[in-house]
Amino acid sequence: MEDNPVVILQDLSVFQKNRLVLAHVNFQVHQGEFVYLIGKTGSGKSSLLQTLFAELPADAKVAQVCGFDLKKLKKREVPFLRRKLGIIFQDYRLLEDRTVEENLLFVLKATGWKDKKAINQRIMEVVSDVDLIARLKARPHQLSGGEQQRVAIARALLNNPELILADEPTGNLDPQTSNEIMRLLLKICEKGRAVIMATHNYNLIHKFPGRVVKCEEGSIVDSDNQVD
Known part of the structure; x- marks a missing residue:
């Protein structure tokens, strides 16, 4: 430790x-x-x-x-x-009208990311970490509860907390x-x-x-x- x-x-x-x-x-x-x-x-x-x-x-x-x-x-x-923190809630708190990719993109832009290549690379890294690459274009209502929580975890990881x-x-x-x-x-x-x-x-x-x-x-x- x-x-x-x-x-x-x-x-x-x-x-x-x-x-x-x-x-x-x-x-x-x-x-x-x-x-x-x-x-x-x-x-x-x-x-x-x-x-x-x-x-x-x-x-x-x-x-x-x-x-x-x-x-x-x-x-x-x-x-x-x-x-510096990743925050995960019980109720996922995803944007229902956006895809998995767009949910993650929204957070990166809101926290000051500008470089398109870096943004795309980071999104691919976190969805890979939570094993959800195949669901990038899905919206929250098309995902199971477990998949939605994985998206929430991916979102929490975006800024390397x-x-x-x-x-x-x-x-x-x-x-x-x-x-x-x-x-x-x-x-x-x-x-x-x-x-x-x-x-x-x-x-x-x-x-x-x-x-x-x-x-x-x-x-x-x-x-x-x-x-x-």
């Missing part, structure tokens, strides 16, 4: 509409590390992820993500932070497809990216072991800090 943390949180409080959801959050995540974020519905998993991608404010002693200080982050700097944040990425998928998505995320992790994945699915944790951070009773319990 490299000692190059992509996430450093010290004494973080997470608020959702002025309601304290989590307090005294302390943990680090390193390059190439796979971290499960678990807990009941409403325990703060999604809110913690939203804090990491600057959707919610960071009230903390230290809150650093991919070299950005969340406490000092100005609104105009948020897109620069998010380029240091950190992937996945919020219940298998929540809408059957067990077999969930396993395929997990294997894909672990492969991404093996290439040196950190992955934080919020999930309810304890079967996945048993099948694909990783570090577990549990949101519980307004705080978190980190398996890394527990003595067996």
Whole structure:
């Protein structure tokens, strides 16, 4: 494990509409590390992820993500932070009126890519990574749930992120497809990216072991800090 943390949180409080959801959050995540974020519905998993991608404010002693200080982050700097992140949601969030290729093209153009050759090359690289080259011209409604989530993962990889944040990425998928998505995320992790994945699915944790951070009773319990 490299000692190059992509996430450093010290004494973080997470608020959702002025309601304290989590307090005294302390943990680090390193390059190439796979971290499960678990807990009941409403325990703060999604809110913690939203804090990491600057959707919610960071009230903390230290809150650093991919070299950005969340406490000092100005609104105009948020897109620069998010380029270092890949964000994957349960409901895919694809543009329904565009093909797979056009969905990916939209993100690259929105994040400042100009060179047509480089854009086409990057799209081919990410669809190859998620094994979807044959579906480039398909629209989301022509894809299965698993294929749509693969497109969402390809989209998250476009800007070579240091950190992937996945919020219940298998929540809408059957067990077999969930396993395929997990294997894909672990492969991404093996290439040196950190992955934080919020999930309810304890079967996945048993099948694909990783570090577990549990949101519980307004705080978190980190398996890394527990003595067996």
